[in-house]
Amino acid sequence: MSLILNLSKLPGVIAAGEYSYRGDRFSFEGKLTDELARMASIMCRATTMATHMQVDMMKSLGSDCGCAPARGWMVHGEKFSVCVVGNIFCFVDSTTVKLNDLMAQLVAQVPQQEGQLV
Secondary structure (H helix, E strand, O other), X not given: OOHHHHHHOOOOEEXXXXXXXXXXXXXXXXXXXXXXXXXXXXXXXXXXXXXXXXXXXXXHOOOOOOOOOOOEEEEEOOOEEEEEEOXXXXXXXXXXXXXXXXXXXXXXXXXXXXXXXX
């Protein structure tokens, strides 16, 4: 079973997906329409690229903040949250998912990206 399918079956996961760093492909499993999944993949890709840019800028200032290389990010909301590691995203119900457990699982299962993203 694929990682995306496994993630989508976890309790509280609304949808899980994968996007390409070039922005031309995505796939998902879960309770999103194709259009919402497309928009989610665009948002996740843009935020991932911005996160990597900001980490690279901090690193170039000579400070070793411990955040490089960036592996992922999370936005936590009252009703739902978005968790991203590498190019894998999960939209989750914030009231039922243990975010630390989900992020630990993502970090363990998504390989570290190397080199340029695009």
